[in-house]
Amino acid sequence: MKVGVYFNANFIGENKAYIDRIFSELSSSNIGCIIVDDVDKLCGLDILIVLGGDGTILTIASECAARGVKVIGINYGHMGFLADFEPNQLTEALQIIQSGKFSTEKRSMLEVCHSAGGKYYALNDAVIQRNTSGDCFSNTINLHAEIDGSTVDNFCSDGLIISTPTGSTAYSLAAGGAVLTPELEAFIMTPICAHSLHSRPIVFSDKSTVKVKRCDNRGTLNLIIDGRAVREINKTDFITIKKADRYVEFISLPDGNFFNKLLYKLNVWGK
Numbered sequence: 399m400k401v402g403v404y405f406n407a408n409f410i411g412e413n414k415a416y417i418d419r420i421f422s423e424l425s426s427s428n429i430g431c432i433i434v435d436d437v438d439k440l441c442g443l444d445i446l447i448v449l450g451g452d453g454t455i456l457t458i459a460s461e462c463a464a465r466g467v468k469v470i471g472i473n474y475g476h477m478g479f480l481a482d483f484e485p486n487q488l489t490e491a492l493q494i495i496q497s498g499k500f501s502t503e504k505r506s507m508l509e510v511c512h513s514a515g516g517k518y519y520a521l522n523d524a525v526i527q528r529n530t531s532g533d534c535f536s537n538t539i540n541l542h543a544e545i546d547g548s549t550v551d552n553f554c555s556d557g558l559i560i561s562t563p564t565g566s567t568a569y570s571l572a573a574g575g576a577v578l579t580p581e582l583e584a585f586i587m588t589p590i591c592a593h594s595l596h597s598r599p600i601v602f603s604d605k606s607t608v609k610v611k612r613c614d615n616r617g618t619l620n621l622i623i624d625g626r627a628v629r630e631i632n633k634t635d636f637i638t639i640k641k642a643d644r645y646v647e648f649i650s651l652p653d654g655n656f657f658n659k660l661l662y663k664l665n666v667w668g669k
Contacts, residue, residue: 400442401495402434402467404458405449409474413449416485420447420492427496437461444468445495445649451475452522452568456624460507460519463644468502470495470649479567479663480521482650494649503650505564505580506604509642510623513635518623521646522565524639525622526610526631527557527590536617538593544609545587545602552613555592560585560608560639564646567660569625575599579656585641604641611636 401424403417410417417433424431434440437458446462448455448471455471459480462469470491471481478484483491494500508520518524528536541558543550561570563578566586571577575588576599587608588599602608612619612633619631631637 399444399495399498400430400432402432402439402443402446403449404434404446404454405474406454409449413474416449416488419488423492424495429496434458440465440467445470447472447491447495448481449474451478452480453625455480456521457626459521459646460624463507463519463521463642463646466647468647468649477663479659480564480648482648482654482659490651500649501652503580503648504645505648506562506583506645507642508560508562508585509640510621511638512621512629512631513637514632516629518621518628519642519644520565520623521562522568522624523559523561523570524637525557525559525569525590525620526637527620527622528616529618529620529630536619539616539619540613542611542613543587546606547609550587550600551589551597553589553592553597554594555597556590557619558610559588559590560610561588562604565624567663570599573599576601577660606640608639609636610639 403420421431440461445468472483473481508524510518510524528539541553559570563580563582566578570586570588573588573590575586583604584601585604586599586601589597615633620627621629621631
């Protein structure tokens with residue numbers, strides 16, 4: 399077995415002893431361990447230990463999915479919805495790895511295609527959103543959304559979120575969307591600050607394909623994948639979104655319970 403350790407660049411300064419402990423304990427079990435500071439180092443790994451919050455996991459999750467690397471998250475962020483382990487559970491996490499016997503949870507992803515070229519993969523969500531910075535500032539925008547060729551709505555809003563069940567506890571939830579349990583074979587479409595009383599979040603089958611296009615030319619729009627702006631959307635562009643042919647596989651606690659985690663994390667979020 400070969401294990402990698404991935405963390406934010408700012409993490410190592412105060413937590414070097416924590417990382418040294420991981421290497422020491424895994425080495426004692428003859429498990430190879432490397433620090434992953436480049437995506438190419440994921441090749442050949444079986445497991446990646448991610449030390450950080452949801453943002454840190456999201457920066458590497460898609461690359462893990464592409465290479466079949468299992469992810470075990472240890473939460474060093476604020477929320478940590480994607481991490482099953484807290485910092486004080488390091489011993490338990492390492493014991494699970496050393497035993498080679500663990501349960502995993504497969505999380506579905508979105509495949510997002512831009513009409514002008516470009517394919518992206520999202521674990522949480524794809525967001526089409528007005529630009530709110532500098533000279534590129536745009537006001538409320540109009541978006542036409544279709545599911546399997548049928549019109550869903552013309553949204554006059556700040557943008558639109560297409561989310562996986564994993565991402566339903568992130569931006570979509572903050573925008574008023576429902577929480578979907580991870581195993582549900584569905585996605586959710588959530589408008590952002592819609593200027594309409596009838597525009598509401600819509601849950602739909604993950605076997606469907608979504609198409610979103612602009613209905614105006616009010617400045618630039620951004621396509622945002624898992625919190626990262628990847629490109630602009632111009633007047634004639636459209637975006638298609640469907641379930642990806644890959645998934646992120648998380649190593650989970652044997653007695654993990656989604657609703658217990660949800661209640662705990664949302665209480666933390668509210669403080």
